[in-house]
Amino acid sequence: MKTEEDCVNHATECWNRGLNCAESVMRGACFAADINLPDIAKRIATPFGGGIGRAEDICGALAGGVLAIGAVLGRAEAEDDRFRSYMVAKELHEAFLGRFGATACKELNFGDFITSDHRRRCTEIVRESARLAYRTIGGRM
Numbered sequence: 001m002k003t004e005e006d007c008v009n010h011a012t013e014c015w016n017r018g019l020n021c022a023e024s025v026m027r028g029a030c031f032a033a034d035i036n037l038p039d040i041a042k043r044i045a046t047p048f049g050g051g052i053g054r055a056e057d058i059c060g061a062l063a064g065g066v067l068a069i070g071a072v073l074g075r076a077e078a079e080d081d082r083f084r085s086y087m088v089a090k091e092l093h094e095a096f097l098g099r100f101g102a103t104a105c106k107e108l109n110f111g112d113f114i115t116s117d118h119r120r121r122c123t124e125i126v127r128e129s130a131r132l133a134y135r136t137i138g139g140r141m
Helices: 004-016 021-032 039-044 046-052 060-073 083-100 105-109 116-138
Strands: none
Touching: 004 021, 004 116, 021 046, 021 060, 021 116, 046 060, 046 105, 060 083, 060 116, 083 116, 105 116
16 A cells, blocks of 8 residues: 555545546556456546536545545445445545535535636645545455
8 A cells, every 4th residue: 555645645646637526546546455446446436526417415525535435445246245335435524524524515615616726626625535534445455
């Protein structure tokens, strides 16, 4: 496993290249976990940006962290344990809520997808979400 800063830096690089919040956090956390995502897995995160297709519901950065938890700890078969990933996803959700005070994009980004304030706000959310995802996943691999 790579370092927390590797995770955060990779997520930030993805964000700065134009990937959305969900894509960036998922890729950062998976990069740190040494998971080489196939293209189909990379595409799965795309519609979570903007709180699910810009519906401004659950923050895409949080969703990207949850997707990374699934990549690392999720199950492949029905008889596999699902509760390990549930526990870690809940921990991430609680840490995110504690850090930002909300989990909905509309409360974090205020419907703003074009201004420099959006870039500033969401850059911080992407960076911190990657950090939180790394910390929740890290000790469970």
